[in-house]
Amino acid sequence: MSDYLEKFEKMRIAGNLAAKTLDMLTDNIKEGVTTDHIDKLGYEFIRDHGGYSAPLYYRGFKKSLCTSLNHVICHGVPSDRVLKDGDALNVDVTAIIDDHYGDTSRMFCIGNTSIKVNNLIDATYQSMMRAIKILKPGVKLGDIGFEIQSFVEAKGYSVVRDFCGHGISTTFHEAPNILHYGTKNTGMELRPGMTFTIEPMINAGKYDVKMLNDGWTAVTKDKSLSAQFEHTIGITENGYEIFTESAKGFSKPPYI
Numbered sequence: 001m002s003d004y005l006e007k008f009e010k011m012r013i014a015g016n017l018a019a020k021t022l023d024m025l026t027d028n029i030k031e032g033v034t035t036d037h038i039d040k041l042g043y044e045f046i047r048d049h050g051g052y053s054a055p056l057y058y059r060g061f062k063k064s065l066c067t068s069l070n071h072v073i074c075h076g077v078p079s080d081r082v083l084k085d086g087d088a089l090n091v092d093v094t095a096i097i098d099d100h101y102g103d104t105s106r107m108f109c110i111g112n113t114s115i116k117v118n119n120l121i122d123a124t125y126q127s128m129m130r131a132i133k134i135l136k137p138g139v140k141l142g143d144i145g146f147e148i149q150s151f152v153e154a155k156g157y158s159v160v161r162d163f164c165g166h167g168i169s170t171t172f173h174e175a176p177n178i179l180h181y182g183t184k185n186t187g188m189e190l191r192p193g194m195t196f197t198i199e200p201m202i203n204a205g206k207y208d209v210k211m212l213n214d215g216w217t218a219v220t221k222d223k224s225l226s227a228q229f230e231h232t233i234g235i236t237e238n239g240y241e242i243f244t245e246s247a248k249g250f251s252k253p254p255y256i
Helices: 002-026 035-048 115-133 141-153
Strands: 066-069 072-074 088-097 100-109 165-167 174-178 195-198 201-203 209-211 218-220 226-228 231-235 240-242
Touching: 002 035, 002 088, 002 100, 002 195, 002 231, 002 240, 035 066, 035 088, 072 088, 072 201, 072 226, 088 115, 088 226, 100 115, 100 226, 115 141, 115 195, 115 201, 115 226, 115 231, 141 174, 174 195
Parallel strands: none
Antiparallel strands: 066 072, 066 088, 072 218, 088 100, 100 231, 165 174, 165 195, 195 231, 201 226, 209 218, 231 240
């Protein structure tokens, strides 16, 4: 028991820094700004608060954050691309402090986004929170996937199969994999002390993925819009704790 309480304390600190990074970036994510600029701000904020950006040099990744725009599902590489009115952007931040990782992402709307975009973002956020709210010891991994899949498919969306949530603590990605689709009452049983991410990637069209030549950027094969949110979570004796909640109460756009 004491082992995981100490782990949770460290995960809280790392998760808090990751969430605060997204809070800081919120006012800076606007029309006319490049995703490279967002990356630089994120890198400096994490560094200035005693942390390190986990994606930087991870398997050769050259940036500190992932910035996934419009039909990019995940792992978008920051660049000189300028944000335009109507863009939808996911920013994914992972901070390391004291060898522990905090991993989180949020969607951002640039200027006036369409109702189609807003509805997809809303459903994606709701699907993550519905899955989080069932978490406690004894719940099975398949229940998490079922909660997300049944909710978004009823709205006509699809769940990406090629990427999933993951265990996380002193390693960026570890067991178990957390699939965002599944069957109730199947898979591993949750137990106190487990720490992992839930990060559904939801497409407005089909779930098929295409990888770009950079080896990182995953896009929707049918060029439909995609959205994602992510939290890092710990399983407690009788429920769960979210390590990456916003201190400003920012959950999904609009962030006021």
